Amino acid sequence: MADRDPTTQSNYQQIASVHIDFDWSVDFTAQVLSGSATHRMKVLADDVNEAVFDTGDLQVSGAEVNGSSANYDLKAKHEVMGSALHVSLPKGLKSGTTVNVTVSYKTTKDCTALQWLAKEQTQGKQFPYLFSQCQPIHARALAPVQDSPSVKITYSAKVSSVLPVLLSAIRVSPPADGPAHDGKAIGQDAVVYTYNQPVPIPSYLLAIACGNVRYRPFAQFEDKQWRTGLWAEPELLEAAFWEFSEDTNRFIAAAEQLLTPYKFGVYDLLVLPPAFPYGGMENACLSFVTPTLLTGDRTLVDVVIHESIHSWFGNGITHAHAAHFWLNEGWTVYTERLVLQILYGPAARGFSYIIGAKGLVDDLEGFAHNPRYQQLVVDYQPGEDPDDGYSRVPYDKGANLIFHLEQTLGGLDVFLPYVKDYINTFIGKSITTEQWKDHLYEFYSKNGGPEKIKLLDSVDWDGWFYGQGLELPVKMKYDETLAQAAYDLAARWDASRSTALESITFKKSDLADFNGNQIIVFLERLQTLPALPVSHLKHLGSLYELSSTSNAEVRLRFYELALTPPTSEAAKHFVEEASKWVVGDDGTGVIKGRMKFCRPIFKAVHKVDEKLALDTWAKNKEAYHPIARRLIDKDLGLYEETA
Numbered sequence: 001m002a003d004r005d006p007t008t009q010s011n012y013q014q015i016a017s018v019h020i021d022f023d024w025s026v027d028f029t030a031q032v033l034s035g036s037a038t039h040r041m042k043v044l045a046d047d048v049n050e051a052v053f054d055t056g057d058l059q060v061s062g063a064e065v066n067g068s069s070a071n072y073d074l075k076a077k078h079e080v081m082g083s084a085l086h087v088s089l090p091k092g093l094k095s096g097t098t099v100n101v102t103v104s105y106k107t108t109k110d111c112t113a114l115q116w117l118a119k120e121q122t123q124g125k126q127f128p129y130l131f132s133q134c135q136p137i138h139a140r141a142l143a144p145v146q147d148s149p150s151v152k153i154t155y156s157a158k159v160s161s162v163l164p165v166l167l168s169a170i171r172v173s174p175p176a177d178g179p180a181h182d183g184k185a186i187g188q189d190a191v192v193y194t195y196n197q198p199v200p201i202p203s204y205l206l207a208i209a210c211g212n213v214r215y216r217p218f219a220q221f222e223d224k225q226w227r228t229g230l231w232a233e234p235e236l237l238e239a240a241f242w243e244f245s246e247d248t249n250r251f252i253a254a255a256e257q258l259l260t261p262y263k264f265g266v267y268d269l270l271v272l273p274p275a276f277p278y279g280g281m282e283n284a285c286l287s288f289v290t291p292t293l294l295t296g297d298r299t300l301v302d303v304v305i306h307e308s309i310h311s312w313f314g315n316g317i318t319h320a321h322a323a324h325f326w327l328n329e330g331w332t333v334y335t336e337r338l339v340l341q342i343l344y345g346p347a348a349r350g351f352s353y354i355i356g357a358k359g360l361v362d363d364l365e366g367f368a369h370n371p372r373y374q375q376l377v378v379d380y381q382p383g384e385d386p387d388d389g390y391s392r393v394p395y396d397k398g399a400n401l402i403f404h405l406e407q408t409l410g411g412l413d414v415f416l417p418y419v420k421d422y423i424n425t426f427i428g429k430s431i432t433t434e435q436w437k438d439h440l441y442e443f444y445s446k447n448g449g450p451e452k453i454k455l456l457d458s459v460d461w462d463g464w465f466y467g468q469g470l471e472l473p474v475k476m477k478y479d480e481t482l483a484q485a486a487y488d489l490a491a492r493w494d495a496s497r498s499t500a501l502e503s504i505t506f507k508k509s510d511l512a513d514f515n516g517n518q519i520i521v522f523l524e525r526l527q528t529l530p531a532l533p534v535s536h537l538k539h540l541g542s543l544y545e546l547s548s549t550s551n552a553e554v555r556l557r558f559y560e561l562a563l564t565p566p567t568s569e570a571a572k573h574f575v576e577e578a579s580k581w582v583v584g585d586d587g588t589g590v591i592k593g594r595m596k597f598c599r600p601i602f603k604a605v606h607k608v609d610e611k612l613a614l615d616t617w618a619k620n621k622e623a624y625h626p627i628a629r630r631l632i633d634k635d636l637g638l639y640e641e642t643a
């Protein structure tokens with residue numbers, strides 16, 4: 001496995017940024033972010049004569065080295081990797097010395113890192129909104145950087161804007177809990193926000209959000225040094241506070257109990273507008289979350305466990321590059337489910353594995369024609385787009401591998417000391433799968449000896465890392481206590497298929513004791529059985545209010561069930577409703593921008609009624625995030641390679 005990051009054109013192995021100072025101004029009228037990035041760089045190889053940065057559709061207007069203007073060359077654009085920016089350095093630089101490189105630039109309309117929302121696309125509908133999404137390789141479209149997670153940087157920033165500014169760092173001024181926008185006129189007066197991120201992070205954790213947002217702190221937790229709180233538009237602040245305030249501190253405290261102390265000082269949540277393309281994104285100090293988590297019953301708060309656990313796996317120990325992405329997500333999911341067990345018992349942990357297993361099989365099936373992406377460790381080629389390989393595979397194969405190791409080595413008592421040692425060994429660094437595995441062996445040879453090494457040698461490493469197909473190398477067993485009721489109800493519906501509607505006896509109260517996740521498991525179980533007749537599906541949808549629920553996770557499963565097979569009567573019946581839901585033509589005016597929802601719905605609608613899918617997409621595409629636009633274009637066969 002090559003050690004070089006295949007997604008960057010930068011020369012980060014010769015010279016590497018250690019700190020970046022940003023000076024930005026946000027222009028909502030022109031939809032441009034402009035300013036400069038000053039890199040403090042450490043020379044790693046004698047006589048390196050240039051610093052090469054990644055840029056994505058940036059307009060570069062100048063470069064300076066140690067304060068004097070320098071020659072630079074912005075190369076032609078590679079469709080995925082962007083344009084390499086070569087800045088000339090003085091001759092004779094010696095390894096170990098430091099240089100400062102400043103690049104002045106602005107973003108352009110093709111920027112894939114930023115989404116600029118019109119005021120109508122926000123909750124309050126009064127002010128525009130800007131947010132970034134840099135993972136995996138979009139930081140280069142926000143600023144010239146060495147866009148590889150192998151490079152870890154601290155950063156400071158000064159941002160001028162007419163709307164409040166949030167960054168993935170600690171607020172220096174004005175104070176977060178002071179008057180909004182420093183008491184100035186929101187939307188009119190420019191205020192300068194300053195931030196500092198003293199912990200080294202990979203570039204994909206750079207983040208900005210800018211809009212009419214307010215802060216509400218969560219209560220301090222026991223004697224903890226860290227602080228947590230919530231950012232949202234004022235219209236959502238109350239509901240969001242209710243959804244997250246009970247649990248956020250408990251989650252982090254539980255993680256600290258299992259792992260090591262939280263070291264970023266602040267853990268805030270930001271609830272984004274509906275166009276946000278992910279469920280959550282673990283930006284340092286400030287996780288971004290989709291507004292679809294606000295179901296009013298706290299059933300989807302697990303996403304906060306996930307994002308906060310990235311503070312250790314991902315933000316703390318970072319994958320060296322795309323091939324090792326599973327080290328971030330697999331470890332995070334494994335630990336997220338461990339936190340579930342600590343807080344709610346073993347049944348909750350097993351249940352989460354069961355939900356994950358279905359998502360995993362779906363994605364593995366989806367990659368039948370591209371089996372490389374079925375691997376846990378993917379040998380990305382230079383210039384290949386990691387967004388194309390994104391799936392549940394690194395998440396669930398990864399979590400299952402670690403769960404399997406826990407069981408193989410003798411359970412949590414012998415595994416948790418290893419987990420702590422893993423963190424203490426690598427926190428602050430970027431590592432490969434091989435480094436991870438070497439450390440595992442090293443730990444158990446010191447703490448257990450030949451007997452543990454024999455157990456480790458029994459693991460089918462090649463199968464786990466490089467295996468393709470739909471099966472895990474080991475048949476895993478999960479606690480099914482919570483799933484059983486869902487399975488039983490699915491079996492009753494399955495058995496009712498030949499009974500006429502008038503004589504079937506399902507009641508709304510069948511779901512009375514189910515939480516949202518059990519409804520999901522019930523619907524996913526039905527998806528694995530032969531399709532129900534249209535009469536039954538209609539009844540199912542209305543009786544349990546599945547085709548009107550505001551829980552998007554449940555609604556997605558219902559439409560996935562109803563639209564399969566694509567030629568069925570039921571598919572024809574529900575296709576229009578599903579397509580209206582996903583674009584907000586259902587009376588809510590709210591799009592489902594989270595790719596977990598919009599991508600499968602568009603794909604399913606496309607299979608049932610191609611014209612409907614293409615027309616609906618053409619009409620609504622502009623409202624979606626640039627990343628979602630590109631991927632749905634591909635999903636619907638509309639993407640033209642321009643390179």
Ligand code: BES
Nearest residue numbers: 135136278279280281282303306307596
């Ligand atoms: N880091 C990911 C999101 C991500 C991964 C963005 C790769 C871009 C490229 C985040 O932590 C995540 O996994 N989000 C999940 C939610 C989670 C509960 C599984 C999501 O958005 O669905």
Ligand code: ZN
Nearest residue numbers: 306310329332
């Ligand atoms: Zn994650």
